[in-house]
Amino acid sequence: MNPPIDPSVPRIIRSAEVAGEQIKTPGFQRTVKKLIDTPHSTVHVGIFEPGQAGSMHIHRRSEEVTYVIEGQAEVKVGEQRLSVGAGDLFYGPPNVPHQFRNVGDDRLVLVAIYSPPDDLPLVSNLGHDSAVEPQSGESA
Numbered sequence: 001m002n003p004p005i006d007p008s009v010p011r012i013i014r015s016a017e018v019a020g021e022q023i024k025t026p027g028f029q030r031t032v033k034k035l036i037d038t039p040h041s042t043v044h045v046g047i048f049e050p051g052q053a054g055s056m057h058i059h060r061r062s063e064e065v066t067y068v069i070e071g072q073a074e075v076k077v078g079e080q081r082l083s084v085g086a087g088d089l090f091y092g093p094p095n096v097p098h099q100f101r102n103v104g105d106d107r108l109v110l111v112a113i114y115s116p117p118d119d120l121p122l123v124s125n126l127g128h129d130s131a132v133e134p135q136s137g138e139s140a
């Protein structure tokens with residue numbers, strides 16, 4: 001976990017210097033690098049190997065803006081499936097179920113911004129036997 005950020009001080013955050021956390025919850029896997037967490041937003045890099053997916057989840061009060069850096073993804077939004085690739089941006093309003101899945105042969109890398117900050121615990125693994133609300137400090 002990175003130290004708290006003073007949001008009044010400009011800074012450079014080097015993704016290569018931020019340790020990734022491997023998420024291995026049943027139904028989804030990925031690596032997440034939380035780059036910054038301020039009172040106004042959370043930004044992380046998501047890395048999905050071929051075939052990996054995030055959970056079907058909602059953010060109760062946060063908007064999600066996700067920019068695809070490299071790779072191909074399918075975004076399931078409710079029952080709809082959207083195709084996104086490098087250079088595309090996904091916007092998800094609060095309380096809308098969604099899930100990213102790497103459908104390509106190469107790594108999927110994306111940058112996700114949540115505003116207001118990601119409000120953990122979020123409700124995840126929607127569509128599995130039961131929804132999971134991660135404990136404080138657990139990523140989804």
